Every structure is written in structure tokens, then in C-alpha cells.
Amino acid sequence: MANALLRSGTLALALIAGPALAHDPDVITQYSTLDALKAGLYDGDMTYGEMAEYGDFGVGTFNALDGEMVGFDGRFWRITEDGVVSEVTPDTETPFAVMTFFDHDITFDLPGGSDFAALSEVLNSHLTSANTPVAIMITGSFDTLTVRAPRHQDQPYLPLAEALADQAVWDLTNQSGTMAGYWFPAWLGNINAPVWHLHYLSDDHSVGGHVVDLMTDSGSVSLDPSPDLTILMPRNAAFDEADLGTP
Numbered sequence: 001m002a003n004a005l006l007r008s009g010t011l012a013l014a015l016i017a018g019p020a021l022a023h024d025p026d027v028i029t030q031y032s033t034l035d036a037l038k039a040g041l042y043d044g045d046m047t048y049g050e051m052a053e054y055g056d057f058g059v060g061t062f063n064a065l066d067g068e069m070v071g072f073d074g075r076f077w078r079i080t081e082d083g084v085v086s087e088v089t090p091d092t093e094t095p096f097a098v099m100t101f102f103d104h105d106i107t108f109d110l111p112g113g114s115d116f117a118a119l120s121e122v123l124n125s126h127l128t129s130a131n132t133p134v135a136i137m138i139t140g141s142f143d144t145l146t147v148r149a150p151r152h153q154d155q156p157y158l159p160l161a162e163a164l165a166d167q168a169v170w171d172l173t174n175q176s177g178t179m180a181g182y183w184f185p186a187w188l189g190n191i192n193a194p195v196w197h198l199h200y201l202s203d204d205h206s207v208g209g210h211v212v213d214l215m216t217d218s219g220s221v222s223l224d225p226s227p228d229l230t231i232l233m234p235r236n237a238a239f240d241e242a243d244l245g246t247p
């Protein structure tokens with residue numbers, strides 16, 4: 001009984017503190033898992049309107065793998081295989097999305113003259129822990145930038161590696177824009193990729209996509225280490241029946 005009372009007391013406190021908790025910048029909320037996406041689970045039962053409750057910043061894709069999502073400053077954008085950039089409507093569904101309320105905890109200059117590998121080394125050196133997920137925002141200019149978007153998939157879905165084999169790729173020059181993304185530790189590799197995963201949108205909203213490579217010019221990097229991770233699992237038959245492996 002004491003436990004029940006304690007619990008109800010805790011609940012009341014949580015309700016009072018609700019709005020503050022809802023915008024805790026140290027929480028990453030992810031819908032589905034990398035392994036589920038790799039297995040070809042491209043239709044989610046989650047909308048970006050719902051995901052926006054968990055963040056003003058994030059990356060993701062769309063049902064039928066129909067484009068890349070990049071979100072920051074409370075606005076979410078879609079880049080499709082034809083290169084068209086559009087703002088995401090709240091009723092648009094996703095099979096995989098990662099969101100956070102971004103906090104500029106650690107900020108440093110974007111190193112110039114760096115390709116993706118060199119930039120990754122610099123970013124690694126700013127990690128406060130090799131075991132905690134991090135959200136990352138980069139604003140700046142880029143001499144070159146290679147971005148991609150997947151092609152809309154039809155049922156029956158191929159595994160991700162095959163689906164991405166003929167994705168749309170664009171080589172861009174003299175770019176100025178924003179990148180949103182995440183880095184996950186290796187121990188969470190079934191949940192999300194242990195790499196610097198960045199999605200780009202140009203300042204004029206004309207081009208964007210998943211960042212494949214780049215050559216940096218100048219800008220600013222912000223990191224938001226996020227020790228709290230919430231996974232929202234799909235509530236559909238495809239997820240329930242998928243073989244996501246055993247340890």
C-alpha cells in the first residue's frame with residue numbers, strides 16, 4: 001500500500017512537471033529500430049505529427065522508404081528521389097524516425113578542408129562518452145557535398161541494402177545549409193547506426209538528403225549528448241512477425 005501511495009504521489013509530480021519533461025533536451029525518442037529497417041519494414045503506423053511531440057529536430061524516412069527526412073528548429077523537410085524538397089505534413093507516416101529537442105550543449109567551429117572521414121575524426125574527439133548517443137547540428141558552408149535519397153519501394157519490400165543499391169545521388173558544390181543527425185554507440189548498433197549520420201538541407205530549401213561525403217569550408221558544430229533513449233516499437237503485424245535476430 002505504501003508503494004501504491006508513493007507511486008500515485010510520483011505520478012502526480014510527473015503530471016505537474018509534464019510540460020518540462022516533454023521538452024527535456026537529453027531524451028532521444030526513436031520510432032522502430034535500424035534492424036527492423038534493414039529487414040525491410042518500410043511501413044510504420046506513426047505520423048510525423050506524433051513524432052513532433054518528441055522533438056523539434058531529427059532525421060528519418062517515410063513509408064515505402066519514400067525520401068529522407070531532415071528536421072531542425074521545429075520544421076521537418078522531405079527530400080524525395082526526384083530531388084524535390086517539401087515540408088512534411090503532420091499526417092505523413094514514417095517507418096523510422098529519430099527525434100530530440102535539440103540543445104546546443106557543446107559548440108565548436110566546423111573544421112575547414114575536411115572530408116567525411118576527417119570530419120568524423122574531429123567529431124569523435126569531442127564525444128564526452130563513447131557509450132552515450134549524441135544529437136548533432138552543423139550549420140555552415142561546404143565546397144562539395146554528396147547527398148542521397150532512397151527510391152520509393154513497392155511491395156514485396158527488399159532488404160535495406162538492396163533497396164538502397166540504386167538510390168538517387170547528387171553531387172553538389174558551393175553549398176550553405178544545415179545538417180541534423182545522430183551518433184550512436186556501438187553497443188546500441190541494433191537500434192541505430194554507430195556512425196555520424198547526417199541529413200542536409202540547403203539554406204534556400206532547394207536541395208538536401210542523407211550526407212554521403214563532403215568537403216567542409218567553415219561553420220559551427222553543436223553536440224547534444226542524450227543519455228535518455230526511448231524506443232517506440234511499431235504496433236503492426238510486420239514488426240510482430242519480423243525475424244530481428246537473437247543475441
Ligand SMILES: [Zn+2]
Binds near residue numbers: 059197199211
Ligand atoms: Zn540517413
